[in-house]
Amino acid sequence: MVSASGQNNRIVSGMRPTGRLHLGNYHGALKNWVKLQHEYDCFFFVADWHALTTHYEDTGDVASRAWDMIIDWLAAGVNPGSATLFIQSRVPEHAELHLLLSMITPLSWLERVPTYKDQQEKLKERDLSTYGFLGYPLLQSADILMYKPGLVPVGEDQVAHVEITREIARRFNHSFGREPEFESRAETALRKTGKKNARLFREMRKRWQEQGDEESLEVARAMLSSQQNLTKGDRERLFGYLEGGGREILVEPEALLTETPKMPGLDGQKMSKSYGNTIGLREPLESVEQKIRTMPTDPARVRRSDPGTPEKCPLWEFHKIYSDKDTQEWAHKGCTTAGIGCLECKGPVIEAVSNELRPIQSRAQEYEEDPDAVRSIIQEGCETARSRARETLDEVRQIMGLQYR
Numbered sequence: 001m002v003s004a005s006g007q008n009n010r011i012v013s014g015m016r017p018t019g020r021l022h023l024g025n026y027h028g029a030l031k032n033w034v035k036l037q038h039e040y041d042c043f044f045f046v047a048d049w050h051a052l053t054t055h056y057e058d059t060g061d062v063a064s065r066a067w068d069m070i071i072d073w074l075a076a077g078v079n080p081g082s083a084t085l086f087i088q089s090r091v092p093e094h095a096e097l098h099l100l101l102s103m104i105t106p107l108s109w110l111e112r113v114p115t116y117k118d119q120q121e122k123l124k125e126r127d128l129s130t131y132g133f134l135g136y137p138l139l140q141s142a143d144i145l146m147y148k149p150g151l152v153p154v155g156e157d158q159v160a161h162v163e164i165t166r167e168i169a170r171r172f173n174h175s176f177g178r179e180p181e182f183e184s185r186a187e188t189a190l191r192k193t194g195k196k197n198a199r200l201f202r203e204m205r206k207r208w209q210e211q212g213d214e215e216s217l218e219v220a221r222a223m224l225s226s227q228q229n230l231t232k233g234d235r236e237r238l239f240g241y242l243e244g245g246g247r248e249i250l251v252e253p254e255a256l257l258t259e260t261p262k263m264p265g266l267d268g269q270k271m272s273k274s275y276g277n278t279i280g281l282r283e284p285l286e287s288v289e290q291k292i293r294t295m296p297t298d299p300a301r302v303r304r305s306d307p308g309t310p311e312k313c314p315l316w317e318f319h320k321i322y323s324d325k326d327t328q329e330w331a332h333k334g335c336t337t338a339g340i341g342c343l344e345c346k347g348p349v350i351e352a353v354s355n356e357l358r359p360i361q362s363r364a365q366e367y368e369e370d371p372d373a374v375r376s377i378i379q380e381g382c383e384t385a386r387s388r389a390r391e392t393l394d395e396v397r398q399i400m401g402l403q404y405r
């Protein structure tokens, strides 16, 4: 897919520093970060303001949790030479973009985001009736739109937030991308691509707008992306002209999921700190073993001699993630025929999880012993992120009429 402005190769994602990372964060998002960092221009950040929206009464640990989380990322294989790592609150431009976007965001859009009601119902002990919590998805939209990424690698629970981000981008472009004489400016820009390309563009635009032919849209987008001699403004105009809107200043991103977009926890529900069903990336391996040994299995399998139903067993979900085909077959058959006991069935999972965590934990220890190195990675990342963020904000301020020169 080629997105607007030819910036299809950019990726943005963040995590809240609400405690040590767990296998859900790892399999749901972090693994993708590590995989994609060499192919894409990646921006990964600590969403510390987002942590405050749900935990504002207890902010004392935010900074130390942030450093710990960065160590988790590095230990899992995120490479600061390939990706830009930074802290949200150290790039205050995110707050300004959030504020500016809030001017055009209908309250109802925020109220209907599924996590808003869900979390309020699930986390009854927390006060989530704050302005900050309602604005959570919009702050996330600002985080994303700031860098104009094509993709946002996250777990399934974040997909609705990426969806609202797309809607906000569309609304923003619609409201502010409608400059005077848009069409004639777009036509002037088109001529700069040369006769042949301009003809191709017109044909593809027609096919897209009249027949909704996605392939034509992609062809025209790819052509625009390959043009070296277009200014940023002209490129945005042409992307908007192609789709039938105004200038495309903010780019609509898409969520990118891993094979495990919703990793189950020890009890079969989604793995989450708030459910107390996690295995931490840096949890001592004895504790990991103990947790898996004592995790519940198919509740109908009371005695060793009772055959079980893997599909009703939280452990089977772990086998699906951690075991190869042969082991899965062994577990499935052993369970349904009562050929093996649950504890036996847990053996290969304990081994596989431990094997995955061991190298992560030893790398984490190296970073823990060198906090200055971690701080300088973040210092550098914050500077890079800020300079990108300033570019977007300059453009946004200008288009919104807030340029005072």
Ligand code: TYM
Pocket: 012, 013, 014, 015, 016, 017, 024, 025, 026, 027, 028, 029, 047, 050, 139, 140, 143, 144, 152, 153, 154, 155, 156, 157, 158, 161, 260, 261, 262, 263, 264, 270, 271, 272
């Ligand atoms: P957060 O901190 O809750 O989670 C971080 C990432 O881990 C994923 N995740 C899971 N994936 C699969 N299975 C699970 N059990 C599981 N638990 C967590 C999450 O989907 C997420 O990808 N709102 C975001 C942080 C954020 C952000 C952003 C993300 C702020 N701004 C901009 C992307 C882009 C959050 O709270 O993630």
